[in-house]
Amino acid sequence: MTKYAMAIDLERCQGCRACMEACKIENATAQGVFWMYVFRLEGDTYPDTSITFLPRPCQHCDNAPCVKVCPVGARFKREDGPVLTDSDRCIGCRYCEVACPYGVNYFNWRKPDRAFFSYRVDWDDPDIQAATGGNIPPYRNPTLDEPQGKEQRRTAGGTHSKGIMEKCTFCVQRIEAGRLPACVDTCPVNALRFGDIEDPGSPIRDYLRGQANDTWHLLEEAGTEPSVVYVGGSPPSQGQSEFEKPEGRVRG
């Protein structure tokens, strides 16, 4: 049996946020939406300050609060690990977003239209025309929109349709094709690793075998049993505060 998992090495992560960029490009998410997010945290006070980084994808929990609360079963756990939203079934009640302790869900507040990415984009600009091939706006991800995996359910995120919930999908469209998620593929320092945790010979198992004593889960006490395991570093504490926060907001 395959079960996908991600390992995040905080000793390696340098907070460059390339994973966020890769995610935004792969999934064409709207302005102010970060399926992958990297906290840049400042801890303690002078002279003992510390700067740490904490990537936060969806944790794809085995005991996912979002799956439990969904009133229509649109949020589901795939047999091989990813927690996804069925875009045909979601009614947009946002209970999953409220129930998730990690804050990884992003609702489609607006229609995917010209203002989807920003009001400031000039779609007639020749450079943008060249990049988008004249398709305005390029918000669709046709592969992600197709029915995926054994369950053959459509995944929210492919179309960014209004009024439904989306979040990190572990890039199902890529792992179905035997590729790594965009963030993992992009990470310049190999801080992110991905693979089949149930296969003893998989690279992620090899990697974790060497780190056995130094792994932890985010918000372990919430009992969510995440599929994302952190290596090294330390869990975020209340003494830390975020700097360089996202300025982009979904605007009305």
Added chain:
Amino acid sequence: MKAVTQRHVDLPQGVGKLTPTWIAFFAAMAVISAMGAAAWSYQLNDSLIVTGLRNLGTGGGSPWGLYVAMDVYFVGVSFAGITIAAMIRLFDLARLRPVARIAESLTVVSLILAGFTIMADLGQPLRGFINLFRYARPQSPFFGTFALVLAGYMYSSLVYLYLASRKDAAALADYENNGLRWYHRLLAMGYKNTPEERERHRATSFWLALAIIPLLIIAHSTLGFVFGLQVGRPGWFSALQAPAFVALAGVSGIGLIIVFAFLVRLAIRGQDRLLPLGLFSMLGRFLMVLLFVYLYFMVVELLTLTYASPATEQRLSDALLFGRYAPVYWGAVIALVGSAVALGIMALRRSWSLGWLVGIGVAVNLAAIAKRYLIVVPSQTHGMLLPYDVGTYWPNWVEVTIIIGLFAFGALLLGVFVKTFPAVPISDDVPSQIEEVGRA
């Protein structure tokens, strides 16, 4: 009072008679409802981006806001109707009989409003209308809010209201100059007021009332579970959530019955006989008991939240007690405590002022709305477990217009109801072992 058989006289309680005041009221409510409908169609077209709601976490907002708070409030108000009906039957409180239909109609209307509020909140309302039933998952606390409350509870309340009204409909259909005769005949459905029919109605509505009570407790509790079962939001995970929801539901429901019964009393003739002051004092006593129960829950909750709480809960309680939400919080506390004290004084003195009671009814309802808002919103803006920045949320004009429009729509429905049907039962529909108790 025997079943009415008079002919060529006016219908009781101004039924079917359009007065200028009522027409003005109807027109005003219709206009406000239309404004709400316009705001809703704007929201349907442009999606929820037009509201003040936004993502939590990096989005710095609150995905649940005024709509969810008002949904909880409207479902809470519905508590009153069946409780009153059940008390009349189970505790044989014949004195409450005149207010039974007022309470039941309030239940039905507030549940309709709750349904509309949910629809306004959904990102895909039409899909929700189908999927909530088609793919209903009882494991989700929302099952209680959607399927239980809106299907089971509202449906049984409607049946109950109908059963309790059928005899009056038959009596009204006897009036010769009744312009709404077709309507009353339709409602009566061939009811002849024979002893067997009366007995069958009595038995059916008695068992229905009994069956609705557990449904009512479950429905209001599941609404509490929507929040009380969530570990991910500080301030929500609490065993007290469900019982506190039931108690506050009772407070707001009884409070609104007092207000609505007072308005009916203003509107109809023979008010001192139909809706005597003794009735209001009884509702006042009941409200007082529920209010003290709720205040007790509130103190327990406050202590739990502040005494030795984790840091994330502390951040929330700071925002509630001293921070951004403090004016709303302490305003609600003052309204609730003030109401409880005023009710206590009136109960001790045994002199009840109708004006004070109505004022208290309004105050506890405003406080209930505030408390619902404070349960829903701060845990999202100030309750992140990861080091996100605090968020902000204010309901914007679209949300406020839709909610005000819904209030007006509810008033419109109730106004039409009391104009087409007597608000106070005209025939003795609720048999009691102790006859004529408290009938002024």
